Amino acid sequence: DAGVTQSPTHLIKTRGQQVTLRCSPKSGHDTVSWYQQALGQGPQFIFQYYEEEERQRGNFPDRFSGHQFPNYSSELNVNALLLGDSALYLCASSGGGPEQFFGPGTRLTVL
């Protein structure tokens, strides 16, 4: 049973560019949440998708957008990248309960 998978593992972009990160949830899970983890901080909630709709959103600008597909996989898009967007981006899936299971993350570096 595959856990949560994310791609790519690492990504280097320059300021102003756009990036798309991908996530496949754990088998049987229908809810995907995205978090940003800056160095030395805990994960910060970006948004959550359920039934292909954004259900909840954290305190992140509109430059951060997402999508969920019918197979429950999800994408996180960030436009007009800033240096401060450099972080580990984590995807987590859940199946109705409060426990969320995380993928290995995508390390984004913005130069």
Next chain:
Amino acid sequence: DQQVKQNSPSLSVQEGRISILNCDYTNSMFDYFLWYKKYPAEGPTFLISISSIKDKNEDGRFTVFLNKSAKHLSLHIVPSQPGDSAVYFCAASSPGNTPLVFGKGTRLSVIA
């Protein structure tokens, strides 16, 4: 305003002894609490959780205690092993599939 606080950035414990990691929260709406362990270059791994209707939950070497009146929870690891060395995050959620709110983490080092 941090709703979940882990005031100890790091902790060192000898192998075989007890590790106690602490977490405080401010939001009275939180009703479910989780601990995650994170190794470098990996995502957080779910460890153990507790509902606000309980004051203790145990799973093998790991026990979580919840003191609602003090808005405080702790994770006990007994006995500690070198493989337990990692960053531990405390997280909390409110009713209704709300997102997890994390603390900043505590780095545990178990010394052989």
